[in-house]
Amino acid sequence: MHPHTFRAAAGSHALPSPGQAMLGLLRRDLRLALRRKSEWLGAVFFFVLVAALFPLAIGPEPATLRLIGPGVLWVAALLASMLSLSRLFEADHQDGSLEQMALSAAPLSWLVSAKVAAHWLIAGLPLVLLSPLLGLQYGLSPQALAMLALTLLIGTPVLSLLGAIGAALTLGVRGGGVLQSLLLLPLYVPVLVFGAGAVDAQLRGLGAQAHVSVLLALLLAAAAFSPWACAAALRLALE
Amino acid sequence: MKLFSYAAPQNFYPLAGRLWPWLALLATVLALAGLWVGFMVAPSDAQQGQAYRIIYIHVPVSWIAMVIYLAMAFWSVLGLVFNTRLSGLMTRALAPTGALLAFLSLWTGALWGKPMWGTYWVWDARLTSMLILLFLYLGYIALTSAIEDPRRSDRAGALVALVGAVNVPIIYFSVKWWNTLHQGASVSLTQSPRMASVMLTGMLLMSLAIWLYAVAIALWRVRSLMLVRESHAAWVQQLPEVQAHRALRGVA
Numbered sequence: 001m002h003p004h005t006f007r008a009a010a011g012s013h014a015l016p017s018p019g020q021a022m023l024g025l026l027r028r029d030l031r032l033a034l035r036r037k038s039e040w041l042g043a044v045f046f047f048v049l050v051a052a053l054f055p056l057a058i059g060p061e062p063a064t065l066r067l068i069g070p071g072v073l074w075v076a077a078l079l080a081s082m083l084s085l086s087r088l089f090e091a092d093h094q095d096g097s098l099e100q101m102a103l104s105a106a107p108l109s110w111l112v113s114a115k116v117a118a119h120w121l122i123a124g125l126p127l128v129l130l131s132p133l134l135g136l137q138y139g140l141s142p143q144a145l146a147m148l149a150l151t152l153l154i155g156t157p158v159l160s161l162l163g164a165i166g167a168a169l170t171l172g173v174r175g176g177g178v179l180q181s182l183l184l185l186p187l188y189v190p191v192l193v194f195g196a197g198a199v200d201a202q203l204r205g206l207g208a209q210a211h212v213s214v215l216l217a218l219l220l221a222a223a224a225f226s227p228w229a230c231a232a233a234l235r236l237a238l239e
Numbered sequence: 240m241k242l243f244s245y246a247a248p249q250n251f252y253p254l255a256g257r258l259w260p261w262l263a264l265l266a267t268v269l270a271l272a273g274l275w276v277g278f279m280v281a282p283s284d285a286q287q288g289q290a291y292r293i294i295y296i297h298v299p300v301s302w303i304a305m306v307i308y309l310a311m312a313f314w315s316v317l318g319l320v321f322n323t324r325l326s327g328l329m330t331r332a333l334a335p336t337g338a339l340l341a342f343l344s345l346w347t348g349a350l351w352g353k354p355m356w357g358t359y360w361v362w363d364a365r366l367t368s369m370l371i372l373l374f375l376y377l378g379y380i381a382l383t384s385a386i387e388d389p390r391r392s393d394r395a396g397a398l399v400a401l402v403g404a405v406n407v408p409i410i411y412f413s414v415k416w417w418n419t420l421h422q423g424a425s426v427s428l429t430q431s432p433r434m435a436s437v438m439l440t441g442m443l444l445m446s447l448a449i450w451l452y453a454v455a456i457a458l459w460r461v462r463s464l465m466l467v468r469e470s471h472a473a474w475v476q477q478l479p480e481v482q483a484h485r486a487l488r489g490v491a
Contacts (some may be wrong), residue, residue: 186406197416214413
């Protein structure tokens with residue numbers, strides 16, 4: 001679009017406030033995802049399948065399964081959430097809407113937060129909702145199931161936030177998928193340690209409050225810094 | 240200011256060329272001295288026997304592996320703030336040495352762990368965080384070598400180095416609470432060291448040697464990176480070594 005016509009168009013309507021722009025972007029991403037169900041359902045099925053493979057490989061001993069359950073489910077959720085990351089900015093980058101977002105009046109980091117929130121609602125929340133069901137297959141107690149769902153509820157947004165940085169950095173780079181996992185997996189370690197550790201502490205009757213507090217701290221720190229780093233990385237990809 | 244003029248590659252290239260042979264020489268001398276103190280002068284340990292002597296390699300290598308990541312974060316901040324070309328090159332020149340030293344730290348640690356703990360590897364906090372540091376180095380190297388545009392590659396690398404540097408303490412404390420078997424730090428800044436002074440001397444000599452080695456090799460590597468990056472620039476074409484090379488190859 002020619003700059004003058006763009007300015008004229010913008011002049012005739014009031015520009016949307018950053019909050020409105022975020023909300024609009026969130027709605028758009030969710031609508032697009034609901035129309036392409038195979039994308040996010042694939043990640044959910046991946047989660048279910050990985051969780052089903054471990055008992056097949058390790059054996060059906062209930063005591064063993066109860067021991068490894070929290071860790072396996074957390075790793076599976078982490079991988080499933082990473083699987084859908086590469087599409088976070090890819091389509092927008094290809095059709096040019098990412099450049100429009102970078103040019104828009106709303107700060108890019110706000111728009112990025114909206115996209116990350118959409119990613120979490122599509123790829124993270126289903127994992128949280130499914131996890132108690134899969135935990136049952138591992139013979140976890142009701143308290144442990146509740147703790148698993150709670151830690152995933154706090155932890156998967158952190159995964160989405162950190163993952164967005166990796167997705168933005170590897171946008172349009174050859175071999176981006178493998179590179180993205182190489183960059184992100186080390187950064188996911190604290191979330192994994194405290195997430196799986198909370199369920200483990202609950203199982204051992206130690207109380208998981210400290211773990212949950214640290215997870216919440218990680219969520220706050222990631223929410224504060226990740227959109228900013230992500231926006232910087234996206235601007236590099238757009239240059 | 241004079242210092243900032245060295246941020247330009249054509250000024251830094253000759254400076255690095257003058258510095259690195261001296262640093263390398265000094266590193267060799269200090270390493271020989273450190274090894275002599277460590278292996279000839281220092282007594283064997285009361286509990287660990289002769290096997291403890293691997294700390295003269297292991298501890299300095301681990302320290303410098305961590306210091307190099309900090310140095311990379313420092314250059315990344317400079318690069319992002321001042322937009323200097325040298326910063327990205329320095330970060331990139333440091334990364335392979337950091338990865339090598341992190342790997343050596345894990346390797347020598349495994350060799351030490353077998354006689355001491357009876358196992359090559361345990362999932363202990365310090366071992367795990369050194370392993371993750373190695374992965375961070377490899378991630379940085381992989382990302383910067385995958386992006387072809389030099390400017391984007393430098394800046395993306397700077398972002399990754401910074402995100403990693405913010406995460407290093409978090410990772411360290413998370414794995415520390417997760418599991419700890421490694422012996423406590425023998426040398427700390429807040430307490431007087433709990434080891435014989437001759438052992439400490441050997442270790443500090445070796446640390447200094449490896450630090451100088453890292454600086455020398457980074458300067459040597461940054462010269463090569465500059466030649467590749469600036470190969471079309473006039474100052475590179477006028478360098479005596481480049482002209483000698485071209486005359487040798489028969490290119491006018």
